[in-house]
Amino acid sequence: MTVEEQDPIAAIPGLRVRAYAGPDDLPALVEIERAANVADSFDMMPTLEQLTSEFDHPAGFDPAADVVVVELDGRPVATGTVRYRSRDEEHSFELFGAVHPDVRRRGIGRALLRLEEGRARARTATMDLDPARPIRLGTWGVDSAVGQSALMAAEGYEPARFFFEMIKRDLATPPERPLPAGLEIRPTTLANLRQVFDAENEAFRDHWGHHEFTDEEFTHIVEDPELELDLWRVAWDGDEVAGVVAVGVYAEENRLLGLDRGWLDRISVRRPWRHRGIATSLILAASAALRERGISEAALGVDADNPSGALGLYESLGFAVVQRATTWRKDIEPTPDA
Numbered sequence: 001m002t003v004e005e006q007d008p009i010a011a012i013p014g015l016r017v018r019a020y021a022g023p024d025d026l027p028a029l030v031e032i033e034r035a036a037n038v039a040d041s042f043d044m045m046p047t048l049e050q051l052t053s054e055f056d057h058p059a060g061f062d063p064a065a066d067v068v069v070v071e072l073d074g075r076p077v078a079t080g081t082v083r084y085r086s087r088d089e090e091h092s093f094e095l096f097g098a099v100h101p102d103v104r105r106r107g108i109g110r111a112l113l114r115l116e117e118g119r120a121r122a123r124t125a126t127m128d129l130d131p132a133r134p135i136r137l138g139t140w141g142v143d144s145a146v147g148q149s150a151l152m153a154a155e156g157y158e159p160a161r162f163f164f165e166m167i168k169r170d171l172a173t174p175p176e177r178p179l180p181a182g183l184e185i186r187p188t189t190l191a192n193l194r195q196v197f198d199a200e201n202e203a204f205r206d207h208w209g210h211h212e213f214t215d216e217e218f219t220h221i222v223e224d225p226e227l228e229l230d231l232w233r234v235a236w237d238g239d240e241v242a243g244v245v246a247v248g249v250y251a252e253e254n255r256l257l258g259l260d261r262g263w264l265d266r267i268s269v270r271r272p273w274r275h276r277g278i279a280t281s282l283i284l285a286a287s288a289a290l291r292e293r294g295i296s297e298a299a300l301g302v303d304a305d306n307p308s309g310a311l312g313l314y315e316s317l318g319f320a321v322v323q324r325a326t327t328w329r330k331d332i333e334p335t336p337d338a
Contacts, residue, residue: 009070009111017115020067026051028069028076032100034256039101040145041323043165045253049225057223059216060084060094066119070099070112077103080112082119084127085211091135092211093120109151117332124334137330142323149326157328161208162304164311166319167261171291171298177281179235183242183273185285188232194218196234199241203268208303209327226250231262231293233285235269235278243269243278245286249295262290264300267310274308283317301325 009017026048033046055063060083070078080097095116099109120137129135139157141148142165179185188196201213221227231247246266254261264286269278287298300319302310 009115012107012111014073015070015108015111017068017070019065020063020069023052023055025069025076026055029079032076032079033098035100035102036098039104040142040148042142042145043253043257043259045250045256047226047250047252053220053223053225057216057220059214059220066123068112068115068119070108072103072108078108078112080116082116082123084123087209087211090133091124091129092138093123093136095120095137095139097139104147109147110155113151113155121332121335124332125336129334131334135332135334137332138327140325140327142325144323152326152328155330157330159326160329161327163325163327164302164304164321165299165323165325166302166314167297167299167322168287168318168320169297170318171287171296174284174287174291176288177277177284179278179281180276183235183237183278185233185282186236188229188234190222190229193222193229196232196241196244197221199270200244200246200266200268203244203270204266206271206307208305231286231289233282233289235273235282237273241270242273243282245279245282247286247289249290249293260294260296262293262295262298264298267300279310279313280317283314 009015030046030048030051037044055067061067061081066082068080069076070080078097078099080095083094083096085092085094095113097109097112097116099112117137124135137157138160139148139152140163141152143149197213197218204210204213226248228247228249231249233245233247235242235244244266245264247262248265249262253259264283267279267283290298298319300314302314304311304324
């Protein structure tokens with residue numbers, strides 16, 4: 001970080017910003033994110049193992065240059081990351097920030113946001129960006145994080161899209177629905193996971209905000225310590241992947257939140273196989289797999305304006321909206337290369 005980028009911090013006594021210093025910082029970052037999420041009623045509890053894997057295989061960011069740790073009187077109290085994504089024919093610099101609730105309402109969040117904006121603008125000067133494509137800053141947050149929503153609006157960001165978290169609280173004896181003739185569910189293994197991953201990437205190209213999946217993201221999935229491929233449900237049509245429900249159970253998160261929940265992390269059907277009931281069959285099969293594991297409820301996320309009618313489908317299968325989240329965007333101009 002340059003001296004100019006650090007200026008927003010200087011106005012707060014006792015506060016200093018420094019670059020991410022390596023794996024020894026990760027426990028503090030996990031603690032900050034967990035505390036922030038609890039305060040904002042966001043049921044996500046990152047683990048040290050998850051963050052280690054993400055930083056070992058970074059996608060769109062360089063931990064040493066794009067991650068900052070903010071300290072108050074020597075104690076880490078906030079963290080931020082700037083990540084680049086090429087999305088929907090736009091250049092997107094995605095800003096993540098978390099401030100420990102013990103030190104909120106002191107201007108730290110605003111200072112961190114402006115610090116990250118400075119880093120994003122600096123990165124535009126070092127990249128060969130297509131000038132015909134807009135450059136946008138973006139972030140995401142649950143609407144229960146009212147402080148973040150107020151900050152985004154005050155700093156010139158506009159809501160771009162809304163998403164829902166949905167939960168089905170009773171998985172007792174879920175019904176079954178056979179796949180269309182000629183399709184079958186086969187085990188997902190490390191040997192066929194790349195084909196499944198590539199099929200998901202293709203399917204999600206029709207979704208708002210999609211970015212092309214990367215090799216780093218694939219490696220991150222493979223090395224995820226909580227990867228349980230036996231829970232995934234994939235529909236095959238001969239040698240072709242027709243649809244995927246990627247499933248995860250996050251034991252540490254469940255323990256910390258007092259939950260017994262599984263996640264349908266990604267649900268996708270490739271275009272040639274849509275409108276044939278494949279998503280319904282796979283969701284019911286995944287729900288049955290979670291029930292057999294002893295899990296009592298399932299959760300998923302959905303784009304509120306998904307053009308395929310996903311929201312209505314999930315509601316018909318017993319999922320109910322429990323929380324809304326907003327994506328925020330702000331256009332910027334590239335910084336000339338000095």
